[in-house]
Each structure stands twice: as structure tokens, then as C-alpha cells.
Amino acid sequence: MPDRYDAIVIGGGHNGLVTAAYLARGGLRTLLLERRPIVGGASVSEEVFPGFRFSVFSYVVSLLRPEIIRELKLPEHGLAILPLESTLTPLPDGDCLYRDADHYRTLRDIARFSPRDAEAYEDYGRTLYFMAKAVKYMLGIMPPDPTKLNPRDLIGMGGLGRHMLGLGEEKLQTLTKLMTMSSADFVEEWFESEPLKATLSASGIIGTFLGPRSPGTAYVLLHHYMGEIDGNFRAWGFARGGTGGISEAIASSACSLGAEIRTGASVERLIIKNGRILGVALQNGDEILSRTVISSLDPRHTFLRLAGEKHLPGELVASLKNYVYRGSSAKVNLALDAAPDFACRPGDGPHLRGAFSISPDLDYLERAYDDAKYGRFSRQPYMDVILPSMIDPAMAPPGKHVMSCFIQYAPYHLAEGDWDGQRQALGDTVIETLSQYIPNLKDIILHRQVLTPLDIERTTGLTQGNIFQGELSLSQLFFLRPAPGLAQYRTPIRNYYHCGSATHPGGGITGAPGRLAALEILRDLKK
Amino acid sequence: MCHSHEWREWAGWLAASTYEHSHEREYYAIRNGVALIDVSPLFKYEVRGPDAVRLVNRVMTRDIGKCQVGRVMYTPWCDDDGKMIEDGTVARLADDHLRVTAAERSLRWFEDCGYGLDASVDEVTEELAALAVQGPNSRALLQELMPHAGLDKLSYFRLTKGKIDGFEVTVTRTGYTGDLGYELWTPIANAPQLWDSLMDKGNGYGATPTGIVALDIARIEAGLLLIDVDFFSSHKTLIEAQKSSPLELGLGWAVRFDKGDYVGRQALLDEEERGSEWALMGVEVDWVHLERLFDEVDLPPRVAGRASRSAVPLYKEREQIGQVTSHTFSPILKKYIGLASLRSLYARPGNQVEMEVTIEYSRQRARATLVKPPFFDPRRKKE
Structure with a gap:
């Protein structure tokens, strides 16, 4: 162990790992410290029950930036993204909407509900392609601050302005709408049939304490669509071995580039002297010195806990305290004795290798939100469900399966009782809801793991269990993420940086904040 | 019935590419007998x-x-x-x-x-079956099946109604082959019976189930455009340049x-008023020159028996002036022909151009002449 590192990265989530890898790639002696015994943060795979492996928290991938995959040579380090091609929306009446890679068959199925929608679907896809292309530029740049007058921000704004104007009138208008509308209003500009509207607009509520009819959710929808796999926008996939497979690949790449990773190492506080960082102190009392320290944790940990208020300007503390987390999602992981049998599609079939969306109509989603507004988990939640073992057989013993259920809404703050008392009730609600569509579900459940927002917070450290390290609302995006003056990965403490999902461009397994932060740090150190 | 087991996606349905292993008999049914082509996937x-x-x-x-x-x-x-x-x-x-x-x-x-x-x-779309009955014998066959429909008087691009085996059929004198031909429209439930009746009576007329491959050759000969090949719907294109x-x-x-x-x-x-920037023309490849290009590598001229839907560049003196979007060897004309989109400046019949051909993995330019389509336009089509 050297006396002093060039860089210490706090937190081994995917962004922390990406930052560490890029810093090591830039020639820095880099140490990554992870509190848990495994790296990955919310992108971990764990054998929760013997023989059954789960992507415990985050469970699908699309947003991981292709440049990171390329530059860190992740395929050489074991990354494989398996296709997740279909979405089944089962309906209470026993029917279902099924969309998959067979374009025309998908259109025919949509046409059963509305022939107009089938036609609009192509137009919608094309529009989102343009939008994803439009925001791709922003995913790759450090957000310039339009309120600053320094040359770099001005140049950045100039570049952004040129990019925006280059989109043309129509696309710029659509982009503006997307940034401000509700996801329901946005999809209703195209569609009229409920299952399709609900399933598409559901992308706008994932991880967000807003209903499909709340303004701002259209952006969240776009945020979920701007990923690309192999150059295809909007493609979603499943990482081999679960999302932990992504973290492991990045960790392996980081180590091969010379980074050191220490697990079971919880950082207690920063060592700061005269407004400058000197290193970190671990819970076990060890002190490690470093030229720079980078936190991948969310702002509550990065600033309020580790740095401490006394090292920060008062107005910044105030704005960080107002930063909105509002955890609203839960996860239920099931170990199954056999494959689930859908009422709408009995038996085996390709639909089992895709996603299932419990989103029969817009009112269903909005009602689910109504519960959450008043401090209850949804009695009939929106769910995004996949069977990882159908896609990657290594996730469960042969013939058995794991089921991953993402639940929206489960508010962090409950009006009555607490999550320790409500955990199993949430689990029961999820299974009851799913059983309406999967009649054999109760008979095949071997084990269940219910992760409330409180559990997500306890395990991963994500404040209030918010999966994005803070809401993706317009007031918390781009040069405002996480707070004015903090968006360029630097902090008021010299040589202290942050690189988590609470920085631009936000949450999801993009790795983009981690990469952009590392590039800024390397730039600063070269000066 | 589809012995070749070769199917092609058509708007989300499977259409037979060829029924037999080779499309040639099917092609000549269009030009010399009567071809039955299921075009029900049309919206x-x-x-x-x-x-x-x-x-x-x-x-x-x-x-x-x-x-x-x-x-x-x-x-x-x-x-x-x-x-x-x-x-x-x-x-x-x-x-x-x-x-x-x-x-x-x-x-x-x-x-x-x-x-x-x-x-x-x-x-x-899913209620109405459409069957193209195309070829020089199409009228005679249909007249035998529906003698009272007045098909002998039905002019080009006109329609009539009649009965086959007791059910109503709308007959339009239309088609995608550039030949004498008709299209029959009837509720989907009647379709199998309609097919059987035509095949039954059609025996003596050379009635042949015909797939998309043969149709594709015929439509190029007739100078008819195919969406997603010769042009793209402006509702689907990603960039302006792809529109026309x-x-x-x-x-x-x-x-x-x-x-x-x-x-x-x-x-x-x-x-x-300002004049179009692009134009569509037919190209006829100079066979003697093509033969010479092949001869340079000691091969006889070989062209795909099927229509190609992959566009190739079109040149005029080293400058790319457009692209040939569909091309095929025409068995009836014994010519290598194609449909090209090119800069209108060059779009004059008789203009000498060059079309890219690949011979033994090497890209060559075969001399070609611009012509006004259609390439094949028999009098019987309209008579």
C-alpha cells in the first residue's frame, strides 16, 4: 500500500467503479473503498437463497454508455448483455398486449386494441429515436452552467446552443414538450388504447414519486429510452449473471488498469485541512492519504455526512437539504419452483423471456400513485417483472426460476406504521396482484425477498431508497444536479469530487456520471 | 403447396417467395400463362x-x-x-x-x-382476400369461371362484380405485373374455395401458384416502384435525403x-415550378460490356436470376449521379435492367452511364443506357 494515493473513490457502485477505472486508466494510483463485502452498490447480483441468484436491486440494462463499454473493454472483462425483446401487458379480462422484436406482429397486436395506435406506434418510435439522438449529446458533456460567465461555461453553452438549433424546429419543440409534459399527456398525443398508453407512460414513473399525469414524467420516460445497445436506441437487455455482472466487469477492468479495490472498508469521514482534502478515515480507525477523493455516494452522504456542514457554505447546505430524494420504489425477488403460467398465455413461450408490465390502464397507474401520495404503498401497484433465469439459465437451478419484480409505488415515508412492520404486507400485495395474472404463482413460490425503500437505503445507502440518487425532476437536472454550483463534479472542498447518479446525467446504469467526473478530475490534475 | 418452404415477410404476414424450388416457371406463368398471386397482405x-x-x-x-x-x-x-x-x-x-x-x-x-x-x-385488411390473376391467359380463365361478368368488355383499370361458385367477387383489371391481369377481391372466408376453383379450371390455361420472387422481376420489367426499395415512406425515413x-x-x-x-x-x-432535383429512369446494362468485364476474370457473364433489392451506385464519368434501387435480368427481354433514382440533370433517355457490378468480389462499372420505363409493355395489357 502506498503512503499516499492519487485518488480514493468512495463507494463501489457502478459509477464509483467507472470513475476508478478511468482514473487508473489516466495513470493515477487509485483506491476504491466499498463498505459492503461486494462491489456493485445497487448493481449487484447475490445468491439470496441457495442456488438462486438475483439482481437484487437494479435488474435491466440499456443505458450503459457504449463509449464506456468500448473504452474500458468491458466485453473482455465478462460483460455480456442478453436480449430482452418483449413486453407483455396482461389485462384483468384475460387478454394481453404483447410487443416484441417482430415488428409487424407487434403492430397487429396493437391494432387489436386500436388500428390507429398501430400506425402511430411507428411514428412514436421514430420521434423517440430523434429525441434519444438529441439528448445523446448531453449525456457526453459536462453540463455548462448558464449562470456563470467563465469561458468554459460560455463555450459549453455555445456548443449546446448549436446542437439544439441543429435539431431543427420540430424536434426542438418535441424535446421541450418532453422536458415539461406528463408522460400520460405525451403518449396520449399518439395513442388511444389503454394498455399501450399505460405501459409506455409507465417508463415515466419508474423510480419517481410522481404519477403518469404529473408534469415532468415525460422526461423520466425519455431518460429510460435514451439508452442504446449496439447502436440501437431504446433497446433493453439483461446482463449475464445479473446486473452484478456489469459491476464485476467494470471492477475487473479497473483492476487490470491498476486500480485497487478494497471491500468491507467503510469511510467514516474525510480528512480536510484548510479547505483541502488530505484523505479519508475509515470506520476501523485507519487513515488513508490521497491527493484527491471522489465520492460516488448521494449528496446526503457525500456532503452532509462525510464532509460535514462546517466545511460547506451555508446556502449550499440549505440547497442540499432541499434536494429531493423521495424514495418511491420497492423490489420483490421470488425464487420459483417452476415457470409461471400466465392466464393470458398459458404454458411456455417466448413471452417468458421478456418483461411483464402490470399496467392495464392509465387510471390504474394514477390510482397506484394516489395511494402513495397519502403515505400508503399502492394497493394495486405498477410492476415491471422479468424472469432472469429464462434469459440467463445460470441464475437458478435447472427447471427453477427467479422472478424480479420492480414495484411502484412504495413511499419511503409511511402514513401509518413503519416499513419493518409493513414489509410482509407489501410482499403479500405484490403476490396477490401478480396472481390475478399468473394463477399458479402462489403454488410455485419457494422463497421471497421483499425490499422496501427502507431496506434499499439500509443496504445500499441510497437515501430514502431513491434509485436515482435523487428525483429526475427538471429542477434537479443538468446544471442543477444535485445543486447549483455542484454540477461539474467539483465541490467547494479542494480536490474533493463527486461522481454518483446525483450528478449529470443522472440515474440508471449509465456510468456516464462516473466517466464524466473522471475526465474532469484528470483534466484538473494535468493543470 | 409451398414446396420450396421459402417465405418472405410481407407486412407481418408470410408470403411464398416461390412455390417451387425455382421461380422460373412462376415467372413465365405471368408472361405466358396465368399466375395466381396471393396479395392479401395489402392493407x-x-x-x-x-x-x-x-x-x-x-x-x-x-x-x-x-x-x-x-x-x-x-x-x-x-x-x-x-x-x-x-x-x-x-x-x-x-x-x-x-x-x-x-x-x-x-x-x-x-x-x-x-x-x-x-x-x-x-x-x-384482414376481412378481404385479394388474389392477383395475371398473365395472357387470365381473361380466358376468368371468363370460364364467371361467364356473365362481362370481362371481355372490362377495360384497363375498371372493375366489375360477378359470382364464382355462388359467392360475390369484385374483379378489378389491375395488377403489379404490367401484363394483362386482374385482381379478385372477396371476403376471406371464400378465399380457399376461390383458389381451388381457379386452380381446378386453370389447369388448361397454365394456372400456376406464383410467389413474390417472380412478381418482383415482372414489376421491374413493368417499371413499377416498390416501397422500401425504390422509395421510402416519408413517414418512416430518418433523414430528409431519404424522402422523395x-x-x-x-x-x-x-x-x-x-x-x-x-x-x-x-x-x-x-x-x-423550380424543377425536380431527382428523377427516375430505367437502365439497360450493355451486355457486351458486361460480358467483357466477366471475360477479364475468365468467367461467363453471370447475373442473379432474381431481382436484387440492394441498391448500387450509378456513375457518369466517375461521378456518382444516383443509384439503381432494383435490378434484375429480364428473362423475357434477355436484358439486364434496373430502376434508378438519379440527378435529374442526367436523366435523358439514351444517356450513357455506368452501373456498379461486383465481379469476383471486385467492384466494376458496367456501361448502361438510360431508358424511359416500362421495359416491357405488351399491347394485351390494355387491350
Whole structure:
């Protein structure tokens, strides 16, 4: 162990790992410290029950930036993204909407509900392609601050302005709408049939304490669509071995580039002297010195806990305290004795290798939100469900399966009782809801793991269990993420940086904040 | 029946590429006997109501007001910028009833264009079977099956109704082969019986189940465009350059400016006035030159027996002036032909150009002459 590192990265989530890898790639002696015994943060795979492996928290991938995959040579380090091609929306009446890679068959199925929608679907896809292309530029740049007058921000704004104007009138208008509308209003500009509207607009509520009819959710929808796999926008996939497979690949790449990773190492506080960082102190009392320290944790940990208020300007503390987390999602992981049998599609079939969306109509989603507004988990939640073992057989013993259920809404703050008392009730609600569509579900459940927002917070450290390290609302995006003056990965403490999902461009397994932060740090150190 | 087990995706349905292992017999059925081609995957729409004609006329570039009952019209339709969305046929079944065929889903477009009009649009794609009966013997075969339908008097692009085995069939004298031919329209439930009757009676006329591969050759010979190959719907393209106007596709004859307003009229008028940048022409490859290019590597000239849908560059003195979007060897003309989109500056019949051909993995330029399509236009088509 050297006396002093060039860089210490706090937190081994995917962004922390990406930052560490890029810093090591830039020639820095880099140490990554992870509190848990495994790296990955919310992108971990764990054998929760013997023989059954789960992507415990985050469970699908699309947003991981292709440049990171390329530059860190992740395929050489074991990354494989398996296709997740279909979405089944089962309906209470026993029917279902099924969309998959067979374009025309998908259109025919949509046409059963509305022939107009089938036609609009192509137009919608094309529009989102343009939008994803439009925001791709922003995913790759450090957000310039339009309120600053320094040359770099001005140049950045100039570049952004040129990019925006280059989109043309129509696309710029659509982009503006997307940034401000509700996801329901946005999809209703195209569609009229409920299952399709609900399933598409559901992308706008994932991880967000807003209903499909709340303004701002259209952006969240776009945020979920701007990923690309192999150059295809909007493609979603499943990482081999679960999302932990992504973290492991990045960790392996980081180590091969010379980074050191220490697990079971919880950082207690920063060592700061005269407004400058000197290193970190671990819970076990060890002190490690470093030229720079980078936190991948969310702002509550990065600033309020580790740095401490006394090292920060008062107005910044105030704005960080107002930063909105509002955890609203839960996860239920099931170990199954056999494959689930859908009422709408009995038996085996390709639909089992895709996603299932419990989103029969817009009112269903909005009602689910109504519960959450008043401090209850949804009695009939929106769910995004996949069977990882159908896609990657290594996730469960042969013939058995794991089921991953993402639940929206489960508010962090409950009006009555607490999550320790409500955990199993949430689990029961999820299974009851799913059983309406999967009649054999109760008979095949071997084990269940219910992760409330409180559990997500306890395990991963994500404040209030918010999966994005803070809401993706317009007031918390781009040069405002996480707070004015903090968006360029630097902090008021010299040589202290942050690189988590609470920085631009936000949450999801993009790795983009981690990469952009590392590039800024390397730039600063070269000066 | 599809012995080749070779199917092709057509708008989400499977259509036989060829029924036999080779398409050649099927091709010659089109040109020398009678071919039965299942074209049911076409999208079909019924437009009904007092404003039915006004609605369709608001969409189409041709004057549908002139489409009398009993007549069928081929017509393109465009977006506001005068760029092709697609093309199809409009059949006037009654004063207030038209049937429109399309290659892509068009319900939303037709409905939206008909805003405020007293007409309804219904999709009947899955209710209505369509069978193309094409070839020199098509009339004789159909006359035997429906002797009272007056087919001998049915002119080109006209329709009539008749009965086959007791059920109603609408017959239009239309097709995608450039030959004498008809298309039969009947509810889907009748389709198997219709097919069997035609095959049964058709034996003596050389009736042959014919797939898409043979049809593709025939339509190039006839100079007929194929969507997603020769042009792209402006509703689907990702960039402006992929769009084209009917004027650029040689469809100027189907664009009317004297019929009142319709979608895209102003843009088309502007283009007409300033002149189109692109044009569509036929190319005929110089066989002697092609033979020589092959001879250089000691091979006899070999061209694909099937139509190619992958575009190749078209040159004039080293400069790329366009692309040949479909090309094929024409068995009936014994010529290598293609349809090309090129800079209008060069689009003169007789102009000498070069088309890229790949010979033993090496790209060569074969001399070719620009011609005005169609390449094959027998008198029987209209007689």
C-alpha cells in the first residue's frame, strides 16, 4: 500500500467503479473503498437463497454508455448483455398486449386494441429515436452552467446552443414538450388504447414519486429510452449473471488498469485541512492519504455526512437539504419452483423471456400513485417483472426460476406504521396482484425477498431508497444536479469530487456520471 | 403447396417467395400463362359516406373526383412537404363508397386527413382476400369461371362484380405485373374455395401458384416502384435525403394541380415550378460490356436470376449521379435492367452511364443506357 494515493473513490457502485477505472486508466494510483463485502452498490447480483441468484436491486440494462463499454473493454472483462425483446401487458379480462422484436406482429397486436395506435406506434418510435439522438449529446458533456460567465461555461453553452438549433424546429419543440409534459399527456398525443398508453407512460414513473399525469414524467420516460445497445436506441437487455455482472466487469477492468479495490472498508469521514482534502478515515480507525477523493455516494452522504456542514457554505447546505430524494420504489425477488403460467398465455413461450408490465390502464397507474401520495404503498401497484433465469439459465437451478419484480409505488415515508412492520404486507400485495395474472404463482413460490425503500437505503445507502440518487425532476437536472454550483463534479472542498447518479446525467446504469467526473478530475490534475 | 418452404415477410404476414424450388416457371406463368398471386397482405380500407370522394381526394395527388363508379385509379399520396408517403389504388365501388389499397398502415392518416368530413374509414385488411390473376391467359380463365361478368368488355383499370361458385367477387383489371391481369377481391372466408376453383379450371390455361420472387422481376420489367426499395415512406425515413416526391419518381403524370387543394399540393407545385432535383429512369446494362468485364476474370457473364433489392451506385464519368434501387435480368427481354433514382440533370433517355457490378468480389462499372420505363409493355395489357 502506498503512503499516499492519487485518488480514493468512495463507494463501489457502478459509477464509483467507472470513475476508478478511468482514473487508473489516466495513470493515477487509485483506491476504491466499498463498505459492503461486494462491489456493485445497487448493481449487484447475490445468491439470496441457495442456488438462486438475483439482481437484487437494479435488474435491466440499456443505458450503459457504449463509449464506456468500448473504452474500458468491458466485453473482455465478462460483460455480456442478453436480449430482452418483449413486453407483455396482461389485462384483468384475460387478454394481453404483447410487443416484441417482430415488428409487424407487434403492430397487429396493437391494432387489436386500436388500428390507429398501430400506425402511430411507428411514428412514436421514430420521434423517440430523434429525441434519444438529441439528448445523446448531453449525456457526453459536462453540463455548462448558464449562470456563470467563465469561458468554459460560455463555450459549453455555445456548443449546446448549436446542437439544439441543429435539431431543427420540430424536434426542438418535441424535446421541450418532453422536458415539461406528463408522460400520460405525451403518449396520449399518439395513442388511444389503454394498455399501450399505460405501459409506455409507465417508463415515466419508474423510480419517481410522481404519477403518469404529473408534469415532468415525460422526461423520466425519455431518460429510460435514451439508452442504446449496439447502436440501437431504446433497446433493453439483461446482463449475464445479473446486473452484478456489469459491476464485476467494470471492477475487473479497473483492476487490470491498476486500480485497487478494497471491500468491507467503510469511510467514516474525510480528512480536510484548510479547505483541502488530505484523505479519508475509515470506520476501523485507519487513515488513508490521497491527493484527491471522489465520492460516488448521494449528496446526503457525500456532503452532509462525510464532509460535514462546517466545511460547506451555508446556502449550499440549505440547497442540499432541499434536494429531493423521495424514495418511491420497492423490489420483490421470488425464487420459483417452476415457470409461471400466465392466464393470458398459458404454458411456455417466448413471452417468458421478456418483461411483464402490470399496467392495464392509465387510471390504474394514477390510482397506484394516489395511494402513495397519502403515505400508503399502492394497493394495486405498477410492476415491471422479468424472469432472469429464462434469459440467463445460470441464475437458478435447472427447471427453477427467479422472478424480479420492480414495484411502484412504495413511499419511503409511511402514513401509518413503519416499513419493518409493513414489509410482509407489501410482499403479500405484490403476490396477490401478480396472481390475478399468473394463477399458479402462489403454488410455485419457494422463497421471497421483499425490499422496501427502507431496506434499499439500509443496504445500499441510497437515501430514502431513491434509485436515482435523487428525483429526475427538471429542477434537479443538468446544471442543477444535485445543486447549483455542484454540477461539474467539483465541490467547494479542494480536490474533493463527486461522481454518483446525483450528478449529470443522472440515474440508471449509465456510468456516464462516473466517466464524466473522471475526465474532469484528470483534466484538473494535468493543470 | 409451398414446396420450396421459402417465405418472405410481407407486412407481418408470410408470403411464398416461390412455390417451387425455382421461380422460373412462376415467372413465365405471368408472361405466358396465368399466375395466381396471393396479395392479401395489402392493407385495404373502405371509405364510405357522402364525403367519401372528398376525403380520398384530399389525400391523393390524382383527381379522384374523376374516378367514376366502376373505375380504379393508381395514385401516390404525399405529406405536406410533397414527399411520398406511399402509393396504392383507389376503386370507386359506389357513389359514396371507395376502396383504397396501401402497402402500409394508413388508417390514421386517412382519418386525420378527413377531419370534419362526413365519411368513415374502415380497415378491412384482414376481412378481404385479394388474389392477383395475371398473365395472357387470365381473361380466358376468368371468363370460364364467371361467364356473365362481362370481362371481355372490362377495360384497363375498371372493375366489375360477378359470382364464382355462388359467392360475390369484385374483379378489378389491375395488377403489379404490367401484363394483362386482374385482381379478385372477396371476403376471406371464400378465399380457399376461390383458389381451388381457379386452380381446378386453370389447369388448361397454365394456372400456376406464383410467389413474390417472380412478381418482383415482372414489376421491374413493368417499371413499377416498390416501397422500401425504390422509395421510402416519408413517414418512416430518418433523414430528409431519404424522402422523395412523386415528381422525382416519374409519377408526375399522377400529380394533378387542377383538382383543388390536397395534402402536399403547394409543395408539389413549387417543385414543379423550380424543377425536380431527382428523377427516375430505367437502365439497360450493355451486355457486351458486361460480358467483357466477366471475360477479364475468365468467367461467363453471370447475373442473379432474381431481382436484387440492394441498391448500387450509378456513375457518369466517375461521378456518382444516383443509384439503381432494383435490378434484375429480364428473362423475357434477355436484358439486364434496373430502376434508378438519379440527378435529374442526367436523366435523358439514351444517356450513357455506368452501373456498379461486383465481379469476383471486385467492384466494376458496367456501361448502361438510360431508358424511359416500362421495359416491357405488351399491347394485351390494355387491350
